Amino acid sequence: MSFANIAPSTTNEVRLREDDFIVSKTDTDSTITYVNKAFCDVSGYSEAELIGKSHDIVRNDLMPHGVYNLLWEHLQAEEEFFGYIVNRNKDGSCYWTLINVTPFYENDKLEGYFAVRRCPSESALKVIKPLYKKMCDIERTASPEQLLPLSSSILWQAITKEYQTYAEFVLSL
Numbered sequence: 001m002s003f004a005n006i007a008p009s010t011t012n013e014v015r016l017r018e019d020d021f022i023v024s025k026t027d028t029d030s031t032i033t034y035v036n037k038a039f040c041d042v043s044g045y046s047e048a049e050l051i052g053k054s055h056d057i058v059r060n061d062l063m064p065h066g067v068y069n070l071l072w073e074h075l076q077a078e079e080e081f082f083g084y085i086v087n088r089n090k091d092g093s094c095y096w097t098l099i100n101v102t103p104f105y106e107n108d109k110l111e112g113y114f115a116v117r118r119c120p121s122e123s124a125l126k127v128i129k130p131l132y133k134k135m136c137d138i139e140r141t142a143s144p145e146q147l148l149p150l151s152s153s154i155l156w157q158a159i160t161k162e163y164q165t166y167a168e169f170v171l172s173l
């Protein structure tokens with residue numbers, strides 16, 4: 001696991017509007033199958049540039065692996081996931097968002113995943129930004145075997161200080 005393939009972001013941060021809903025759908029391999037207009041408007045990518053691509057096209061180097069690990073643990077258990085994500089736009093700018101990702105089914109068979117992103121509160125970002133920085137810092141220096149356990153333990157320390165579950169932590173911020 002390394003950050004080598006992730007293009008660096010600029011520090012230019014775009015703030016979502018309260019009424020923005022940034023939507024995407026993927027198949028079970030997280031290949032994008034649908035994006036709404038707001039996704040294209042914010043990211044700067046056209047629909048044609050996004051459909052068929054892996055969803056990590058918007059991955060930002062400010063995001064810890066530990067958070068994606070949790071996201072995929074939820075999705076593999078066919079549970080919905082709430083979390084804070086900072087996405088990288090085509091021009092290198094970024095936006096923070098509160099994301100909800102849910103599995104969807106056709107004829108009882110898992111067809112893929114559906115994601116909706118909304119503007120996060122300022123109070124949430126005050127907690128999340130330093131927490132993710134701490135996780136990224138440790139991920140940069142840890143050995144490949146230790147990277148996820150160490151990063152995840154920082155996340156769980158923050159959660160269990162005041163909350164019972166990860167979802168409770170995220171939605172209370």
Ligand SMILES: Cc1cc2nc3c(=O)[nH]c(=O)nc-3n(C[C@H](O)[C@H](O)[C@H](O)COP(=O)(O)O)c2cc1C
Nearest residue numbers: 026030055056058059060068085087101113114115
């Ligand atoms: C429906 C869905 C939506 C996703 N949305 C995002 C997103 O907005 N930003 C992001 O960085 N990753 C998103 N992901 C996770 C990516 O698929 C990927 O796990 C993540 O970018 C980490 O990439 P990496 O494992 O190559 O480091 C989404 C996954 C799914 C299934």
